[in-house]
Amino acid sequence: MxxxxxxxxxxxxxxxxxxxxxxxxxxxxxxxxxxxxxMYGIIGSALAVGIVLVQWIKKSKTKSFFGEVINIQDKEKxxxxxILGGTMFGLGWALAGACPxxxxxxxxxxxxxxxxxxxxxxxxxxxxxxxxxxxxH
Amino acid sequence: MxxxxxxxxxxxxxxxxxxxxLILMGxxxxxxxxxxxxxxxxxxGKFSDYFKIDVKSKRWNLLVVLGAVxxxxxxxxxxxxxxxxxxxxxxxxxxxxLGFDSAGKAYLPTELFSMEALSNLKVWIILLVAGFLVGFxxxxxxxxxxxxAISGLSNLQRPSLIAVIGFFIGGLIMVHLLxxxxxxx
Numbered sequence: 407m408x409x410x411x412x413x414x415x416x417x418x419x420x421x422x423x424x425x426x427x428x429x430x431x432x433x434x435x436x437x438x439x440x441x442x443x444x445m446y447g448i449i450g451s452a453l454a455v456g457i458v459l460v461q462w463i464k465k466s467k468t469k470s471f472f473g474e475v476i477n478i479q480d481k482e483k484x485x486x487x488x489i490l491g492g493t494m495f496g497l498g499w500a501l502a503g504a505c506p507x508x509x510x511x512x513x514x515x516x517x518x519x520x521x522x523x524x525x526x527x528x529x530x531x532x533x534x535x536x537x538x539x540x541x542x543h
Numbered sequence: 544m545x546x547x548x549x550x551x552x553x554x555x556x557x558x559x560x561x562x563x564x565l566i567l568m569g570x571x572x573x574x575x576x577x578x579x580x581x582x583x584x585x586x587x588g589k590f591s592d593y594f595k596i597d598v599k600s601k602r603w604n605l606l607v608v609l610g611a612v613x614x615x616x617x618x619x620x621x622x623x624x625x626x627x628x629x630x631x632x633x634x635x636x637x638x639x640x641l642g643f644d645s646a647g648k649a650y651l652p653t654e655l656f657s658m659e660a661l662s663n664l665k666v667w668i669i670l671l672v673a674g675f676l677v678g679f680x681x682x683x684x685x686x687x688x689x690x691x692a693i694s695g696l697s698n699l700q701r702p703s704l705i706a707v708i709g710f711f712i713g714g715l716i717m718v719h720l721l722x723x724x725x726x727x728x
Contacts, residue, residue, distance in 0.1 A: 420614015492709020498676025526674020
């Protein structure tokens, strides 16, 4: 049952990001050209609603659907890893025109060359795991 | 309505609801950690202890990925009779100058994401390098658009704000400084 719920949530995510064109390379380029409000509207309205929902879940100490205590972890404090990793990700996001969610979505949509982006991303995650002890965090 | 592109004020709140549903299921909204799970499944634990994780505990997120693939299929094949993305005229002009004639006529640029484009070695390199930066960058930063820009900022996390600033530094450099070098021929 739970498995099916995760698949349905993922499917919903896929449809929303595809239909809102957040999975389109063109929309990402347009966003970084500051030529349209569309992507800023998506992220901004997601945040406006997201902040309310997360603060409500935290303040009300709502239990999960399965009765467990919900523990939203704080991100580990640092500067270097976020600014350096974030900048690398931004370079890739603009060039591929897709972040990890849309990469999976575009595989389903049948844009086969995106599989090269996925292969590159898995390789990138692998190389990070190998060299991470040598990087500033 | 369903078959037209969905406006931002529909998509944004729905994304927030997806995040909240995952939190209420005791999980979190984060897509890039799956890349590490794929490494672990592929045996990367032999090369670094970082990948020695209990893959079973990540199974739920792989199911979300499976769903995303299915959702992409539905979105593209059942819900979008017209795949063209209605980007602004200014953007179309800029892209035409870079040689992207498919701007305004397709969902993804055919110059990069069609089978014909794959006859060009340069396209292979671009897609692989772009993917590598996405994979390395997200894991270094500990999250991507879903984990930092949506989940982290919704939880008012300063690290996520730093990461998102990084996303935009990288994206602006790529599009404004590097695109003319990469694509102008």
